[in-house]
Amino acid sequence: MLIELKDVNKTYDNGQPLHVLKGINLSIDSGEFVSIMGASGSGKSTLLNIIGILDNYDTGEYYIDGRLIKGLSEKQAADYRNRMIGFIFQSFNLISFKTAVENVELPLFYQGVSRSKRHELAMQYLEKLGLADWAGHYPNEMSGGQKQRVAIARALITNPKILLADEPTGALDSKTSEEVMQLLAKLNREEGVTIIVVTHESGVANCTDKIVHIKDGLIGRIEDNREHRASMFGANTIMK
Amino acid sequence: MRFDLDTYREIADSLVRNKSRSLLTGFGVFWGVFMLLFLLGGGQGLRQLMSNNFAGFATNTAVIAPSQTTKPWKGMKEGRRWSLTYTDVERLKRMIPELETVTPMVSNWGQEAVNGANTVNANIKGVYADYSKVEEPLIRYGRYINEADVAQERKVCVIGKRIYTSLFPSGGDPCGTMIKVGPVYYQVIGVDFNSGNMSINGNADEAVVVPLPVAQKIYHRGNTIDLLCTCGRSGVKMSSLEDRMRHIIAREHGFDPTDRDATFFLNTEQIFAIMDNLFTGLSFLIWLVGLGTILAGIIGVSNIMMVTVKERTTEIGIRRAIGATPSNILGQIIMESISLTMAAGSFGIVFAVLLLSLLGSIVNGRPDAVPVDFQVSFWTAVVSALLLSILGVIAGLAPASRAMAIKPVDAMRDE
Secondary structure (H helix, E strand, O other), X not given: OOEEEEEEXXXXXXXEEEEEEEEEEEEEOOOOEEEEEOOOOOOHHHHHHHHOOOOOOOEEEEEEOOEEOOOOOHHHHHHHHHHXXXXXXXXXXXXXXXXXXXXXXXXXXXXXXXXXXXXXXXXXXXXXXXXXXXXXXXXXXXXXXXXXHHHHHHHHOOOOOEEEEEOOOOOOOHHXXXXXXXXXXXXXXXXXXXXXEEEOOHHHHHOOOEEEEEEOOEEEEEEEOOOOOOXXXXXXXXXX | OOOOHHHHHHHHHHHHHOHHHHHHHHHHHHHHHHHHHHHHHHHXXXXXXXXXXXXXXXXXXXXXXXXXXXXXXXXXXXXXXXXXXXXXXXXXXXXXXXXXXXXXXXXXXXXXXXXXXEEEEEEEEEEOHHHHHOEOOOEEEEOOXXXXXXXXXXXXXXXXXXXXXXXXXOOOOOOOOEEEEOOEEEEEEEEEOOOOOOOOOOOHHHEEEEEHHHHHHHOOOOOEXXXXXXXXXXXXXXXXXXXXXXXXXXXXXXXXOOOHHHEEEEEHHHHHHHHHHHHHHHHHHHHHHHHHHHHHHHHHHHHHHHHHHHHOHHHHHHHHHOOOOHHHHHHHHHHHHHHHHHHHHHHHHHHHHHHHHHHHHHHHHOOOOOOOOOOOOHHHHHHHHHHHHHHHHHHHHHHHHHHHOOOOHHHHOOO
């Protein structure tokens, strides 16, 4: 198992204790394409933050590739995030004053890769995503789909074990959403990247192979969706 | 902190992105450094200008001149006038062995010196040869009054700089020329270029110095002298001798030894002390103002970095999410702070040095200027640059710690 969560609990304590995750048990194998679905407030974002080592959990155990992720120092956590996890965000979260290629280079910068090497690698990944011509452009000169593809390139450049996508299509129109999901599916199929997508859109979830439903801080149904028939609104479209 | 070209590009980028903000913030630091260095250099120049005024003047000199008594003494009323005489010279020499030189002076003010068609106002000073130990002449041509001049009562004179330039407008060595001062012709034997402004009985510039017996006889001075100049041996404080001198003179001339106003007693030591105090106070003020201004500038930098960090919360969150360690972020913010401080401060140093050299060339450019050094030393500049980088770090500390507190989760939140 690549990812293993055992009875993970998380309580936020902002004046009033809020028990968000109430004992999550989840296993995800290497090469899977999983979506986590749930309504807002269900705890899906918190779960993603914990999987992405962006947040701590209170009790339970979380393993990546057999390594226990608990009580890490900030420096260690940063290092694990950098080497094991690639992030894709709803609002792209590109750095606005850096060009596409500079954004893609950034994770390697923090790994201490030399300037020419990381530039070369970043160009390779941009080319792979069909954005080589846009390398010198700033995020505000690009469309939403292009921005998300730059973000995907940035997430992939460290060759991570897991690709975490938080509402990756949330800021895109249906056509672009479709394209981005196709791209993720292709990456999963052809390169064997493990992808976890958090979403509340059934159409997006339908593109994935396995749908994990989360409700009130607990894992509900886990749906096998290799046939891509989960969406009640037909198979091949994302409804907006 | 790794040294990567991109680290510097990033710093430059983020400073340039907010041009006017960086400029205005930097100006505070620039102005502080400029003020401190400029005031330091200016203060040093001023001090030198002032000490030039005392140039050639022995530091342990006391001048005694008679005045009116203010206390009754042995049946005599107050308000009595008295005079110093030649016997006082020998008496002081003998009774106070700590004195190296005791030399009298007679003078006559407001004489007209004439050489051909040129005339100028001059003061006659009659001195012995050893007067040169009190007020060291800066002989440009010829020589000073010597023992033989005094013994033979030669009608010779040493003229001050202004007398020389007025009477001999074409320049050249005037020695041997006869000039008329008051009713008498004197042969010029020397030119004294001492331009110090501290002089006894009028400025050395406007003096015609003659052997004392000559002045005494020409101006019918009899036994009286105008003042006594005394120099202590090295290491002797004139202020410690003041009371003894007063007593000796009071007993001889019949006035109350406690009557301080009966003698005019000028001690150069006091004047130097006053000047020293003045400049100590001045440099304290300079440091206070200069450091205060720099500090205000640094607080400005710190403040603006706070704002920057706040604005860049998302960006910092993204960086943390994709693998920046807290020390990466700390380094970035502190480097930005240092860069801004150093860049602005360097301009301040350069500008201060330029302006000081301009000031120096203006002051030293005057025709009769004694060279004055306004420039701050190389090491002062180096130390201030070091100080700036330290202050830069300090300015960056608070914003950097705030930046470090930003959690990567913050990047995920939609703004």
